[in-house]
Amino acid sequence: MKILVCISSVPDTTSKINFAEGDTKFDTNGVQFVINPNDEFGLTRAMWFKEKQGAAVHVATVGGAQTEPTIRKALAIGADEAIRINAEPTDGFFVARQLAEVVKNGGYDLVIAGRESIDYNGGMVPGILATLLDMNFVNTCIGLEVDDSGATAMREIDGGKETISTSLPLVVGGQKGLVEESDLRIPNMRGIMMARKKALNVVEPIDAPKLTNDQKFEKPAAKGPVKLVDAENVGELVNLLHNEAKVI
Amino acid sequence: MSVLVYTESDKGKFKKNALEVASYAHKVAQELGTNVTAVTINADDDASLGNYGVSKVLKVTNDQLDTFNAKAYANTIAQGAEAEGAKVIIISSSADTKFLGPILTAKLNAGYVPNVVAAPDSTSPFVVKRTAFSNKGFAHTEISSETKIVGVSNNAYGVHENTVSASVESFSPTLGDSDFTTKSIEIDKVVGKATIADADVVVSGGRGLKGPENWGMIEELAEVLGAATACSKPVSDLGWRSHGEHVGQTGKPVASNLYIAIGISGAIQHLAGVSASKTKVVINNDPEAPFFKAADYGIVGDAFEVVPKLIEKLKEFKAQNA
Ligand SMILES: Cc1cc2nc3c(=O)[nH]c(=O)nc-3n(C[C@H](O)[C@H](O)[C@H](O)COP(=O)(O)OP(=O)(O)OC[C@H]3O[C@@H](n4cnc5c(N)ncnc54)[C@H](O)[C@@H]3O)c2cc1C
Numbered sequence: 153m154k155i156l157v158c159i160s161s162v163p164d165t166t167s168k169i170n171f172a173e174g175d176t177k178f179d180t181n182g183v184q185f186v187i188n189p190n191d192e193f194g195l196t197r198a199m200w201f202k203e204k205q206g207a208a209v210h211v212a213t214v215g216g217a218q219t220e221p222t223i224r225k226a227l228a229i230g231a232d233e234a235i236r237i238n239a240e241p242t243d244g245f246f247v248a249r250q251l252a253e254v255v256k257n258g259g260y261d262l263v264i265a266g267r268e269s270i271d272y273n274g275g276m277v278p279g280i281l282a283t284l285l286d287m288n289f290v291n292t293c294i295g296l297e298v299d300d301s302g303a304t305a306m307r308e309i310d311g312g313k314e315t316i317s318t319s320l321p322l323v324v325g326g327q328k329g330l331v332e333e334s335d336l337r338i339p340n341m342r343g344i345m346m347a348r349k350k351a352l353n354v355v356e357p358i359d360a361p362k363l364t365n366d367q368k369f370e371k372p373a374a375k376g377p378v379k380l381v382d383a384e385n386v387g388e389l390v391n392l393l394h395n396e397a398k399v400i
Numbered sequence: 401m402s403v404l405v406y407t408e409s410d411k412g413k414f415k416k417n418a419l420e421v422a423s424y425a426h427k428v429a430q431e432l433g434t435n436v437t438a439v440t441i442n443a444d445d446d447a448s449l450g451n452y453g454v455s456k457v458l459k460v461t462n463d464q465l466d467t468f469n470a471k472a473y474a475n476t477i478a479q480g481a482e483a484e485g486a487k488v489i490i491i492s493s494s495a496d497t498k499f500l501g502p503i504l505t506a507k508l509n510a511g512y513v514p515n516v517v518a519a520p521d522s523t524s525p526f527v528v529k530r531t532a533f534s535n536k537g538f539a540h541t542e543i544s545s546e547t548k549i550v551g552v553s554n555n556a557y558g559v560h561e562n563t564v565s566a567s568v569e570s571f572s573p574t575l576g577d578s579d580f581t582t583k584s585i586e587i588d589k590v591v592g593k594a595t596i597a598d599a600d601v602v603v604s605g606g607r608g609l610k611g612p613e614n615w616g617m618i619e620e621l622a623e624v625l626g627a628a629t630a631c632s633k634p635v636s637d638l639g640w641r642s643h644g645e646h647v648g649q650t651g652k653p654v655a656s657n658l659y660i661a662i663g664i665s666g667a668i669q670h671l672a673g674v675s676a677s678k679t680k681v682v683i684n685n686d687p688e689a690p691f692f693k694a695a696d697y698g699i700v701g702d703a704f705e706v707v708p709k710l711i712e713k714l715k716e717f718k719a720q721n722a
Contacts, residue, residue, distance in 0.1 A: 163533075165534075165649055165650075165668065165669045165672075166668050166669070168536075169533045169536040169537045171537070178533075189649075189650045190650070243511070244502075244512070245505070245506075245511065245512075248502075248506070270533075270534050270649055270650070271532070271533055272532050272533075272539070273514075273515055273531065273532055273533070273534060274512075274514065275498055275501075275502070275514055276501065276502035276505060276512055276514070277502075278502070279470075279499070279500075279501065279502025279503050279505070279506070280502045280503075280505055280506040282503070283502070283503045283505075283506035283507060284506055288581050288582050289470065289471070289503065289582070290582060291470070291495075291498065291499040291502075292495055292498070292499070294643060304585075307495075307499075308495060308643070308644055309495045309496065309587070309589065310494055310495045310496070310595045310596075310597040310598070311589050311590050311593070311595030311596075311597070311644070312587065312588050312589030312590055312644065313587075313588050313589075313644065314584055314586065314587045314588070315584070315585050315586040315587075315588075316582050316583065316584055316585065317582070317583045317585050318581060318582040318583065319581065327650070328643060328646070328650055328651070329643045332637075333637045334637075361545075362544070363509075363510070363511030363512075363543065363544060363545040364511040364512070364513055364541050364542065364543050364544065364545075365541065365542045365544060366532075366539045366540070366541050366542075367527065367539075367540050367541065367542055368539070368540045369532070369537050369538065369539050369540075370537065370538045370540075371536070371537050371538075372535075372536075372537070372538070372675060375693075375694065375696075378682070378692050378693070378695045378696065378697065378698045379696065379697050379698070380692075380697075380698050380699070380700065381697060381698070381699050382699075383699050383700060383701030383702075383705065383706055386699070386706060386709040386710050386713050387713045387716075389681070389697060389699060389710065389713075390710070390713045390714055390717050392697055393658065393679070393681070393697070394717065394721075397658070397678075397679040397696065397697070399600075399601070399657045399658040399678070399679045400601075400625065400658065400714075400717070
C-alpha cells in the first residue's frame, strides 16, 4: 500500500494571533510552526499501517521553503519521502489542485489529510481532492482499518459516530481518534539523523485558479471584565443569567 | 438565478440550522433581487419553509437517500443548483454538510467559504465574514468564482421569519452506483439528548472534576437546562468522556447561547473552541484560572459545592417560571 499524508504547517496551538500590513496578512513574527494537529493523528495512523501491515508513507505539503522544518519533522517521525509543492497555499481549492497532481503522479492508494487546518479552518482540501481524483472520501475520520477486501472507516457525526465501509483508493479527512493522543510520536535522535538522508523533493506548482481571497483580517472585540458572583450566593447567578444575559 | 439553500432534515423534520440557513438565503436573495429555492431530501413539511423566506422547494423523495451519503447528497444539491441556474448556494455547518460541502464545491468549481458568521459584507464583490485561526480571528473573504458556496456557522445568523408562499415541486436527481461507493453500516448516536452542535446551552466539565464518577452533577445540571454536555481535552484523553464531547481547537467548536465551564482552566486551545458562544460562565476554585478572563460570569469556588447549589436554584427558578 502506498500512502500519502498531507501536512499543513500551522502556527503552534498556543500562538497569539496578530495581523500585519494593514490587517491583510497573518503576522508570523515570533510564531512557531508545527505539523497541523489533525494531520499528526493521520501521520501516526499511517506509521501504524507501515509497521503493522507494510506500507510506503510519503508526506506532501504546499508551501514555501520555510515549511521544510515541519515536513522534516514528519520524516523524522518515520515517513519515507517528502514532497514540497513550492507555492503559497492561498485557498483550499488551489491547495487541493496541487495535491491532486501529486496523488495522480504518485499512484497512492490511501491519502490521509487533516479534517481541517487550525489556521484558516477551511476543512475542504480532503473533500475537493477526493472529488477531483474520483476517489472515495470519508470526513472527520476517527478510526480506519484497511485490508485486502476494502476499508472500514469510522467518522464523527453530530451526537455520535458512524461506521462506513468503502474501498481504496480512499481519501480521509482525519482527526483525533484516528490514533490515541498518547500514541503520537516525538522524533528521536536517530529519526532526526535518518531524516537528513531522506528525499525531500521540491516540485513546482501547476496553474490553478484561486476562487477565494482573504481581503482583511480582524481580531475579536476585546471583552469586558468578568462579573464575579459569590459562591455563597449562587441564586444571584441564576438571576443574572435570566435578567441580564437573558439566556435562561 | 435564485439563491439555492440546502435545508437539512432528520427523520423528515427540518433541523434548526435548516431554518437558519433559509433565513440567511432570504437575506442574500433580497440583496441580489431574487428568490430562494430550497432543496429538501426526504423532508415532510416542505411548505413550512415559506415561513423563512423560501419561495420554491425542490422536493427530493428517494429511499436511497434515507441515510446520509455525502457524495449522493452533494450530487443531488449540485443538480438542483444546475436546474435552477443558481450561482449562490447556502449550506449549514453541521458535520454532514461539512462532509458534502467540499464535494459540492469541486463538482461545481465553486469557491466555498465555511464558518461564515454574518450576512455578506457586500454581494458585489461577494465578501463574507468568517472565523479563522480557530476563532482567534475573523477573515473577510471574497468569493471570486462565478458559483459561490457559503457555509453558515450554527447560531451565528439566527432564525428569522419572513413569510412568503412556497411552491413545492418534486425533483428527481439522476444518481447511479458511483454515488454510493461508501456505505453506512452502523450509526451510533445518542438519541433524545441535545448535541453540542445544535444545543443552545452547553455544560462542560474539565479535569477539575477529578473523575468520571463525578459527572452525575454535570448531567443533572445539563438536564435542568436542557443542555448538551461537553468536556475539555484531557477529560476525553483520560477516557472519562467520549471523544465526541471534547471541545476546542482540536475538538468541537461550540456556538451556544450559554456555555458553562466547570473545573476547566481555560487553556488557549480550549478557549478557541468556545469563543463563539454568547455568554460564558466559569466555575473554578482557582481565581487565577485563565478562563475568568474570557468569561462573562464567574464563581470562584469548589465545583462540588457550587454545582449542586446551582442545580437547586435552577430547579426553583424553573418551578417559578413554569
Ligand atoms: C496541540 C494541542 C491541542 C489542544 N487542543 C485542545 C482542545 O481542543 N480542547 C481542550 O480543552 N484542550 C486542548 N488542549 C489542551 C489544553 O492545553 C489544556 O491542557 C486543557 O484544556 C486543560 O483541560 P482542563 O482545564 O480540564 O484541565 P486542567 O488544566 O488540569 O485544569 C483543571 C481546572 O480545574 C480547576 N479545579 C480543580 N479542582 C476544582 C474544583 N474542585 N472545583 C472547581 N475547579 C477545580 C483547576 O483550578 C483548574 O483550573 C490542547 C493541547 C495541545 C498541545
